[in-house]
Amino acid sequence: MKAQMTTAAGNGTVASVRVWDVPVRVFHWLLVISFGAAYLLGDSERWRQIHVMFGYTVLGLIAFRILWGFVGTRYARFTSFLHGPRAALRYVGSLASRKPEHHVGHNPAGSWAVYAMLALGVATGLSGYLTLNEFGGDAVEELHEILANTWLVVVFVHVAGVIASSVAHRENLARAMLTGYKRGDGESIRASVSSPRRPIVGVLLASAVLIFWLGSLLIGGPTIIERSSQATMAQTAEDDDD
Amino acid sequence: MNMSTRMIGSLATAAVATAVLATAAIAGTDVQSALLAQWRVDAGQEFSAARGRALFERRANDWSCSSCHTADPRATGRHVVTEKSIRPLAPASNPRRFTDRTKVEKWFRRNCNDVLNRDCTALEKGDVLTYLVSLK
Numbered sequence: 001m002k003a004q005m006t007t008a009a010g011n012g013t014v015a016s017v018r019v020w021d022v023p024v025r026v027f028h029w030l031l032v033i034s035f036g037a038a039y040l041l042g043d044s045e046r047w048r049q050i051h052v053m054f055g056y057t058v059l060g061l062i063a064f065r066i067l068w069g070f071v072g073t074r075y076a077r078f079t080s081f082l083h084g085p086r087a088a089l090r091y092v093g094s095l096a097s098r099k100p101e102h103h104v105g106h107n108p109a110g111s112w113a114v115y116a117m118l119a120l121g122v123a124t125g126l127s128g129y130l131t132l133n134e135f136g137g138d139a140v141e142e143l144h145e146i147l148a149n150t151w152l153v154v155v156f157v158h159v160a161g162v163i164a165s166s167v168a169h170r171e172n173l174a175r176a177m178l179t180g181y182k183r184g185d186g187e188s189i190r191a192s193v194s195s196p197r198r199p200i201v202g203v204l205l206a207s208a209v210l211i212f213w214l215g216s217l218l219i220g221g222p223t224i225i226e227r228s229s230q231a232t233m234a235q236t237a238e239d240d241d242d
Numbered sequence: 243m244n245m246s247t248r249m250i251g252s253l254a255t256a257a258v259a260t261a262v263l264a265t266a267a268i269a270g271t272d273v274q275s276a277l278l279a280q281w282r283v284d285a286g287q288e289f290s291a292a293r294g295r296a297l298f299e300r301r302a303n304d305w306s307c308s309s310c311h312t313a314d315p316r317a318t319g320r321h322v323v324t325e326k327s328i329r330p331l332a333p334a335s336n337p338r339r340f341t342d343r344t345k346v347e348k349w350f351r352r353n354c355n356d357v358l359n360r361d362c363t364a365l366e367k368g369d370v371l372t373y374l375v376s377l378k
Contacts (some may be wrong), residue, residue, distance in 0.1 A: 043351070044319065044352070045310070045352065048321070049324065153248050
């Protein structure tokens, strides 16, 4: 899409390039909603089903993202952001310098945040699933809470990093995750021209999540009326707590 | 294995099980008295099992404690949302209850918010625990 380009493509020229494809952006914001909502509803028995629904959504979204990390567009692929810890430190150090390192895709520190959040998302989701089905007792429940809190800390670090990078580069990275466009260099500009947006995959991902949410709300919605004498009960599992 | 070996095995298992339950009960009694003593200071008045029972069964909005734990806390409860079974709350039928301070505080905090939309006061927690341990 040339419309967004501010100048003609060429070596050394600064221009807007398409970086985040539609599925990456849909994934990002649905994960924000799912983790945020699941975290806020975690303590409530009234919203237990909805908490669990968002937990499943997290696992589904991350499964998609891992797949997309292999078959997605250029900057969605893991191979485009395999940075070592030293690169991450160097990047963070450069943010304070006069000439901060600029990366078109994920920067090295951001890449670590991505990997940490993917791993924590899977671990939190699985430990939550185990807690729900009462494998492992109090220890697993405790682990689930520790993982969720660790994930929240990484989210704050991620947001702080986004703000720091945005300031250092005078580039709104949060908006880039909405529009898909970032500042590019000559090489990335040429790649961007042919880089697809994959809107259909994004729409399919969003539809799958919305259908899952609607179905879950219809089956086990938050509207709780005292149900006193409904006899049928499928589960045999017993729970100390909830 | 002959008969007597098997009997000794069963006896040993029974002894271990009894010891575990007894330990839980004793530990529970300690935790319960410590919690009650602490809440007693915060509440500034004596606890009442009758008041605890009334609170336990009273619907604040649409829920009461007994919505999930049933009106008989010695019985197996049922989660009104997930419909999963909940082990009995009264130590008389489940000695592992109220044996872990952190867990007690955590679940009072969570469940009071579900039922009352706020934290319980020290008096309310003391009344309910007094009621639950009074059940035989």
